[in-house]
Amino acid sequence: MRERAEEHVSTFHQQTIDPSLVPKRILYSGAEMPAIGLGTFGSDHVSAEEVAAAVEYAARIGYRHFDCAAVYANEPQIGMTLSRMLESEIHRDQLWITSKLWNDKHVEEQVIPACRQSLADLQLDYLDMYLVHWPFPNYHPPHCEVTSRSPHAKPYIHEDFMKTWRQMEKLVDLGLTRHIGTSNMTIPKLKRLLRDARIPPAVNEMELHPHFQQPELFEFVRANGIEPIGYSPIGSPARPERDRTTEDTTDLEDPVIIRIAQRLGVHPAVVCIKWAVQRGQTPIPFSIKPTNILANLQAVVSEPLTDDEMREIARIDRNCRLIKGQVFLWKEGQSWEDLWDLNGEITPA
Numbered sequence: 609m610r611e612r613a614e615e616h617v618s619t620f621h622q623q624t625i626d627p628s629l630v631p632k633r634i635l636y637s638g639a640e641m642p643a644i645g646l647g648t649f650g651s652d653h654v655s656a657e658e659v660a661a662a663v664e665y666a667a668r669i670g671y672r673h674f675d676c677a678a679v680y681a682n683e684p685q686i687g688m689t690l691s692r693m694l695e696s697e698i699h700r701d702q703l704w705i706t707s708k709l710w711n712d713k714h715v716e717e718q719v720i721p722a723c724r725q726s727l728a729d730l731q732l733d734y735l736d737m738y739l740v741h742w743p744f745p746n747y748h749p750p751h752c753e754v755t756s757r758s759p760h761a762k763p764y765i766h767e768d769f770m771k772t773w774r775q776m777e778k779l780v781d782l783g784l785t786r787h788i789g790t791s792n793m794t795i796p797k798l799k800r801l802l803r804d805a806r807i808p809p810a811v812n813e814m815e816l817h818p819h820f821q822q823p824e825l826f827e828f829v830r831a832n833g834i835e836p837i838g839y840s841p842i843g844s845p846a847r848p849e850r851d852r853t854t855e856d857t858t859d860l861e862d863p864v865i866i867r868i869a870q871r872l873g874v875h876p877a878v879v880c881i882k883w884a885v886q887r888g889q890t891p892i893p894f895s896i897k898p899t900n901i902l903a904n905l906q907a908v909v910s911e912p913l914t915d916d917e918m919r920e921i922a923r924i925d926r927n928c929r930l931i932k933g934q935v936f937l938w939k940e941g942q943s944w945e946d947l948w949d950l951n952g953e954i955t956p957a
């Protein structure tokens with residue numbers, strides 16, 4: 609499988625982009641995070657070896673930010689790639705590596721070992737960012753159906769989350785990660801965390817694409833010194849069937865996105881990436897195709913969208929959440945909206 613991926617990569621005409629040209633986000637610590645990263649979630653259809661080969665290619669052409677997670681089940685393979693990179697031309701301090709704590713490791717004594725495991729797999733001494741992947745401590749097996757429910761599923765309980773967060777803070781004290789952050793949080797949950805944290809989250813990773821702009825949460829995090837990282841920035845066109853509903857809309861088919869893509873002579877995906885970086889979030893597009901990996905990086909160093917185009921895209925928000933998180937529901941009769949605190953309060957247990 610690795611051979612297939614490497615062959616795929618090596619047949620592509622190589623062009624590079626100077627990483628110093630890629631815009632950076634300055635975190636509250638003063639650290640500079642590249643404003644685009646490569647996603648590494650291969651889901652059901654892309655092997656760990658193919659993702660690792662994509663990471664290698666991406667680093668060669670100028671990416672320095674990689675969004676990893678233990679649950680993506682490919683950190684050992686990515687680690688081999690990173691180790692090769694670090695033995696040659698790239699220094700550790702030029703890379704930005706994120707990993708994430710999976711939901712079955714929220715138990716107090718498991719946070720530090722989970723981070724150490726990711727470090728061992730990625731063959732690193734420290735991470736730049738370690739996120740709590742979801743605010744719910746609910747295990748579900750990879751690839752399970754959205755109707756699947758854990759009999760031990762729990763709601764968000766702030767006191768429990770803070771026990772996990774205290775361990776996250778310890779990871780910073782121990783030097784195992786430079787920053788900590790959250791993912792899939794809501795405003796009411798973040799308000800409590802900001803009230804109680806000794807080390808506040810430096811980023812919140814959240815679904816963000818033209819049809820799901822989350823303006824309120826986006827503004828809230830920025831106003832509180834938290835950088836928004838945008839996942840599924842292209843609208844996750846290859847997500848598995850089980851993650852699709854009939855109401856879902858498709859960013860890549862939006863007439864506004866298509867018209868701008870035609871003006872620029874690029875794929876509509878590239879317009880989504882340009883919009884994301886210009887708006888102020890950090891997109892982490894996934895791809896294993898060299899042409900697309902390169903196009904997404906070129907997107908952030910080439911002609912920007914016009915102010916009118918930015919305004920037009922702001923108007924095509926459909927409030928269309930694609931990653932609904934149904935598997936985290938904790939009791940009968942709930943709907944996925946309950947996970948997202950839509951009425952401004954944490955949904956009661």
Ligand SMILES: NC(=O)c1ccc[n+]([C@@H]2O[C@H](COP(=O)([O-])OP(=O)(O)OC[C@H]3O[C@@H](n4cnc5c(N)ncnc54)[C@H](OP(=O)(O)O)[C@@H]3O)[C@@H](O)[C@H]2O)c1
Nearest residue numbers: 647648649839840841842843844846877893894895896900
């Ligand atoms: N924190 C969380 O809970 C969470 C949740 C979901 C995702 N994530 C992160 O976000 C990353 C990205 O999200 P995602 O994978 O759901 O969706 P995405 O990045 O929106 O979409 C990826 C898809 O877009 C295609 N693509 C990428 N660049 C393209 C281009 N220039 N032209 C045409 N097609 C292009 C890719 O196909 P090809 O491979 O064929 O190019 C791939 O199928 C994940 O890998 C993961 O790291 C985090």
